[in-house]
Amino acid sequence: MAMRQSAVLDLSRLFLGFARFHKTLASSCSRGDHHHLLPVTKPIPLLSDQKRIVEKLWKEFFADPSQWWDHRPEKGNVRYPDFKHKKTQEALWLNGSFTPQWVEAKLAAMAPGTVQLSNFQWNVKLARYVKSGHYEKTLELFEQMLQEGMFPDKFTFVPVLNACASLQALDKGRSIHAQILTSGFESDVYMGNSLVDMYSKCGSIDDAWRVFNKMPTRGAVAWSAIILGHVKCGQGHKALALSRQMQQEGVDPDPVTFVGILNACASVAALEEGRNVHDHIIRSGCESNVFVGSSLIDMYTKCGKLEEAQRVFDRMLIRNVVSWNAMIVGHVKCGYGQKALEIYQQMQVEGVEPNAFTFVAILNACASVGELEEGRRVHKQIIHSGCESDIFISNSLIDMYSKCGCIEDSWRVFSTMRIRDVFAWSAMILGYVKHGQGAKALELFRQMQLERVKPDPVIFVAVLNACASVMALPEGKRIHDQIIQNGCESEIFVASSLVDMYAKCGSIEDARRVFDRMCTRNVVAWNAMILGHVKCGQGQKALTLFQQMQQEGVQPDAATFVGALNACASVVALEEGQHVHKQIIENGFQSDISVSSSLIDMYAKCGSIEDAQNVFNGMATRNVVSWTAMLGCYAMHGHGKEALGHFEQMCQEEVEMDQVTFVALLSACSHAGLVDEGWRYFESMGLVHSISATVEHYACMVDLLGRAGHLQEAEDFINTMSFKPSASVWRALLCACRNHGNMEMGESIAKKLLALDPGNATIDLSLSNIYAATGKCELSADSQQPRLERAL
Numbered sequence: 001m002a003m004r005q006s007a008v009l010d011l012s013r014l015f016l017g018f019a020r021f022h023k024t025l026a027s028s029c030s031r032g033d034h035h036h037l038l039p040v041t042k043p044i045p046l047l048s049d050q051k052r053i054v055e056k057l058w059k060e061f062f063a064d065p066s067q068w069w070d071h072r073p074e075k076g077n078v079r080y081p082d083f084k085h086k087k088t089q090e091a092l093w094l095n096g097s098f099t100p101q102w103v104e105a106k107l108a109a110m111a112p113g114t115v116q117l118s119n120f121q122w123n124v125k126l127a128r129y130v131k132s133g134h135y136e137k138t139l140e141l142f143e144q145m146l147q148e149g150m151f152p153d154k155f156t157f158v159p160v161l162n163a164c165a166s167l168q169a170l171d172k173g174r175s176i177h178a179q180i181l182t183s184g185f186e187s188d189v190y191m192g193n194s195l196v197d198m199y200s201k202c203g204s205i206d207d208a209w210r211v212f213n214k215m216p217t218r219g220a221v222a223w224s225a226i227i228l229g230h231v232k233c234g235q236g237h238k239a240l241a242l243s244r245q246m247q248q249e250g251v252d253p254d255p256v257t258f259v260g261i262l263n264a265c266a267s268v269a270a271l272e273e274g275r276n277v278h279d280h281i282i283r284s285g286c287e288s289n290v291f292v293g294s295s296l297i298d299m300y301t302k303c304g305k306l307e308e309a310q311r312v313f314d315r316m317l318i319r320n321v322v323s324w325n326a327m328i329v330g331h332v333k334c335g336y337g338q339k340a341l342e343i344y345q346q347m348q349v350e351g352v353e354p355n356a357f358t359f360v361a362i363l364n365a366c367a368s369v370g371e372l373e374e375g376r377r378v379h380k381q382i383i384h385s386g387c388e389s390d391i392f393i394s395n396s397l398i399d400m401y402s403k404c405g406c407i408e409d410s411w412r413v414f415s416t417m418r419i420r421d422v423f424a425w426s427a428m429i430l431g432y433v434k435h436g437q438g439a440k441a442l443e444l445f446r447q448m449q450l451e452r453v454k455p456d457p458v459i460f461v462a463v464l465n466a467c468a469s470v471m472a473l474p475e476g477k478r479i480h481d482q483i484i485q486n487g488c489e490s491e492i493f494v495a496s497s498l499v500d501m502y503a504k505c506g507s508i509e510d511a512r513r514v515f516d517r518m519c520t521r522n523v524v525a526w527n528a529m530i531l532g533h534v535k536c537g538q539g540q541k542a543l544t545l546f547q548q549m550q551q552e553g554v555q556p557d558a559a560t561f562v563g564a565l566n567a568c569a570s571v572v573a574l575e576e577g578q579h580v581h582k583q584i585i586e587n588g589f590q591s592d593i594s595v596s597s598s599l600i601d602m603y604a605k606c607g608s609i610e611d612a613q614n615v616f617n618g619m620a621t622r623n624v625v626s627w628t629a630m631l632g633c634y635a636m637h638g639h640g641k642e643a644l645g646h647f648e649q650m651c652q653e654e655v656e657m658d659q660v661t662f663v664a665l666l667s668a669c670s671h672a673g674l675v676d677e678g679w680r681y682f683e684s685m686g687l688v689h690s691i692s693a694t695v696e697h698y699a700c701m702v703d704l705l706g707r708a709g710h711l712q713e714a715e716d717f718i719n720t721m722s723f724k725p726s727a728s729v730w731r732a733l734l735c736a737c738r739n740h741g742n743m744e745m746g747e748s749i750a751k752k753l754l755a756l757d758p759g760n761a762t763i764d765l766s767l768s769n770i771y772a773a774t775g776k777c778e779l780s781a782d783s784q785q786p787r788l789e790r791a792l
Contacts, residue, residue, distance in 0.1 A: 200229020503532020640672020
């Protein structure tokens with residue numbers, strides 16, 4: 001059978017030769033070129049002659065195999081030769097009937113690689129590697145090709161440039177570009193497109209632009225590459241200008257171009273431009289393209305137009321995972337996490353398989369709305385799909401569990417990761433900081449450094465927050481040194497975090513030095529300085545900074561106004577506070593709960609309870625902070641009954657109390673002398689509201705009993721505490737002893753206080769006041785020391 005196929009193949013070649021001969025003869029005769037007939041054609045050799053010619057060619061082949069190309073590895077058509085001469089282009093087939101029998105044995109004895117693969121074979125392999133995502137192997141194969149003396153052609157360079165683009169290997173790409181220039185292929189349109197794409201994806205937009213400008217012909221592919229390159233480099237407005245220039249030059253955009261232009265619109269929130277592009281897409285008939293449709297959804301969601309995105313989505317005939325992802329991500333970014341979860345469920349109902357991007361988006365949705373159980377279900381799906389090892393998914397799982405209050409689950413995910421990048425470390429460190437475990441965050445940072453992971457600005461911001469949360473000033477200073485060594489001090493968010501860390505650690509001078517060195521100071525840095533001065537008891541300086549900030553053209557945000565109001569409260573600057581209140585209204589922050597709560601607190605501390613009530617009553621939405629602020633206002637001014645009525649209203653509206661609420665409530669009972677009510681509320685903390693009493697609550701109760709004259713009951717209450725009493729608890733009882741003139745108990749309490757807080761002059765002063773109140777302030781004749789020191 002094989003012999004018959006070979007004979008048929010040889011005869012077909014013979015007949016093909018006769019056909020070509022007759023065609024040439026007919027053509028010559030029609031032109032009258034009879035005298036050219038003999039030179040133009042050659043007599044067709046007989047079969048015996050053909051056999052001798054083939055045998056001779058095989059002998060030439062084995063005499064110098066380096067002069068032949070080997071086409072066997074990628075041969076897909078039997079008519080294509082197995083070997084071809086590099087210069088003469090003469091061809092040889094292994095399965096031909098004229099192939100000598102001894103050829104097979106000689107080929108078998110030949111060492112592998114003796115006959116070079118043709119460029120075609122190399123190019124096919126390079127293209128296959130790129131298509132399958134093996135970019136490193138692509139570059140290795142290209143180097144091997146050069147080492148074997150092969151000369152790349154334009155079809156060789158295209159996949160190699162694609163590999164450089166995917167790896168963002170800019171230096172390698174420039175080296176390839178130099179070889180292209182040497183080979184003379186730069187003017188080729190495909191080569192130009194690939195170079196523009198490579199430089200754009202590697203972030204070297206200037207190089208991309210130089211290649212683009214030299215191209216003799218620029219089609220939609222080249223324009224798409226340069227537009228997408230500018231989008232990638234954060235130059236959305238320039239990308240849009242290029243899209244307009246492209247159309248002025250008469251180049252019609254294709255689907256890829258539309259994707260690039262829509263990405264540009266999304267990056268700069270150019271809604272009207274995006275709508276114009278949408279109209280153009282409809283006219284060109286590209287709206288049905290799934291990638292164009294997905295980009296439209298992305299553009300509309302990033303411009304905050306979810307309804308228009310939904311309309312595009314509903315009109316799509318084919319919706320792949322990319323379009324579903326665009327809808328989910330859009331809703332998450334616009335703050336509609338619950339709706340994003342509903343879309344994800346609908347996606348599954350329609351049988352669309354989620355990919356890694358889907359899982360990352362839906363985990364962010366769970367984190368944004370605190371849907372722990374849904375997050376756990378998604379985690380199970382991730383395990384089932386085999387995507388758990390994806391580093392981006394693992395990082396999102398850490399973040400989701402942390403934001404949903406399960407730091408232990410975050411740690412379990414983190415500890416099982418085989419490869420942990422800087423984002424995984426930063427997510428875990430930030431998780432510990434958010435859960436009030438700053439010491440663990442610092443310990444994890446030290447472990448990260450032992451594993452030689454280089455910190456980035458995000459890590460530094462996280463670890464500085466950890467230092468601030470536990471007031472670890474020496475550790476913060478060491479991290480500051482590392483920031484300088486890594487060249488990150490000029491990063492605005494790092495510098496702002498340094499200011500915040502120093503301010504919260506009480507080192508306002510260091511905070512000021514960092515602040516003064518900042519080339520650009522954003523609102524975060526100003527807020528840190530303002531709040532830092534308030535914390536250090538420098539309210540007037542904080543107000544001066546607030547004014548200076550506005551003079552320098554920095555727009556205050558909600559946190560700025562909170563800091564300014566706290567400053568007003570600390571120095572009882574009512575008039576200044578009223579001026580800040582006007583600015584809050586002008587800037588549209590009166591509906592912000594934290595700002596309104598700070599207004600209530602400021603008016604309360606400045607003695608204007610009526611203004612505080614007006615702010616509270618005007619709030620459309622209230623949380624436990626605002627309710628507690630108003631409760632504290634009543635307590636501060638001794639309005640006990642109003643405070644209790646306010647608390648009962650909180651209970652009726654099912655406001656979830658916290659520890660601060662009960663500090664304010666017990667303080668109100670104390671100032672109003674409501675002992676029985678105070679006991680009832682103290683006991684209800686654990687029994688009704690599941691809130692554990694802290695040292696502040698015990699101090700309030702001691703103050704309540706002490707003010708009412710129940711000194712022995714207060715001391716007994718302290719002795720029954722489940723933890724060691726702090727100085728603040730004993731100080732409350734000492735004040736009560738002074739107020740009621742109980743010298744004996746006062747001396748006993750003072751001894752305990754001096755043991756806890758030695759060197760505190762206020763203790764001796766309080767005792768002196770007790771002696772003065774009881775008429776026993778005399779000094780001993782021999783030592784001239786107060787009685788307390790003699791007793792000690």
